[in-house]
Amino acid sequence: MTIELSEKEAYGIELRNVVADRLEKLMEQDDRIIALDADLSAASNWNKLQETHPNQFINVGVSEANMVGMASGLSIAGFIPFIHSFGPFVTRRVFDQLYLSGGYAKTTINIYGSDPGFAVGPNGGTHTTLEDVALMRSIPHAIVCDACCAVQMDWIINEFSKHEGIHYVRGNRKSVHEIYQPGTTFELGRGNVLRTGTDGLLVVSGQLVYEALKVAEHLARKGVSLTVIDMFTIKPLDKELLLKESQDKKFIVTLENHSIIGGLGSAVSEACAESALAIPLKRVGIEERFGEVGTPDYLQETFGLTTEKIEERIQDFLNEINH
Structure with missing residues (x-):
């Protein structure tokens, strides 16, 4: 594969919309798909999931550790949970829950950590995650991804839904330059x-x-x-x-x-x-x-x-x- 840079000047659709749209499609196909957000559904655009699939969406409030525990319980009950928060809140803040209720308990939790590194913008130092990959890599058998564009993010979210275990993808909420052709x-x-x-x-x-x-x-x-x-x-x-x-x-x-x-x-x-x-x-x-x-x-x-x-x-x- 050879990517010509001149073909990749345009920005794609916002990655948060990519994730929300893919989850909506997955929910239509499988009622085991459950989305959980920690009072950031407006930021993630997962509020559309609450409107279209109210029985498959849970806003847990500002309670990320509880969100991980709920996702673990849902997994044990046979559901396929996806959770979202800003990168530091869904990794660093809840690392013990992810490690024990997720990895150690052998449950399935699909995690979208948004706005990593410089993508955090004016939310500031407390919201900045520069260590999320390091943390998630240390969980045995976890899969850790870093999405470069909308096409790749869409594929990753869809692929995560097919596998058991702890899966983490980091990515901007906003638009980024497209790298891959649709359908890749x-x-x-x-x-x-x-x-x-x-x-x-x-x-x-x-x-x-x-x-x-x-x-x-x-x-x-x-x-x-x-x-x-x-x-x-x-x-x-x-x-x-x-x-x-x-x-x-x-x-x-x-x-x-x-x-x-x-x-x-x-x-x-x-x-x-x-x-x-x-x-x-x-x-x-x-x-x-x-x-x-x-x-x-x-x-x-x-x-x-x-x-x-x-x-x-x-x-x-x-x-x-x-x-």
Whole structure:
């Protein structure tokens, strides 16, 4: 698969609407599908589910831990629960409930954590999640995804409904650049090569896939050829693809809208170390900081995750390994 950036300038529909629309379709097909929200149904647009399927929607109020407990109970009773809240409230705040009532109890809970990293915008530091992937990766057998666009988010939500266990997907509530054509299908645990190159490997997930493609295009003009992998499933990681595409490469860069500790960069580093892959690696992400108040554009700039900042950080890395 080769993605031409010029074809991907347009924004898709808001991801919150993608999730709500997919859940509505699932509810029409299966009355076991139950959606639970923690007093954020207006923000998630899940209030439409309350209108169209009132018997399959529960607003639990500002009570996220209780929401996880209810989802676990619904799973035991044979239902298929989907839960939503802002990323930190549906992972960090309720981690003990997810770990015990979810993972340990072997129940099924499908989780949409919205507005990760710089996507949080002016909601501020308390609402910022830079550690959700790290937390969710630590739950045994959990599946952890980072959706890059509306097409991929729609597929992920639909796919989650088919499997038992703890499933987490993070993604913006608002519109993001489209990457994939409508109807594209994926496979959990399998990454996608979006651009082929000869010098280095750029492994990315989520909203930053668009920036990764732009960076690869810019660096190509400077004589640096990058292979770009959309590693949308961070757990389980596609180690086979990672090792295959690392062959004959001079370096690896990981890119994520998350702390460089415990996220995609850590997962790739662990896989490389365990495979005795001797190759320079740079993790580009959010380093040793908490969130703050600001627009998404301001935060993306502050966190060093704009196209220009990413390119600069990669160029600095290349200068280091070449001297």
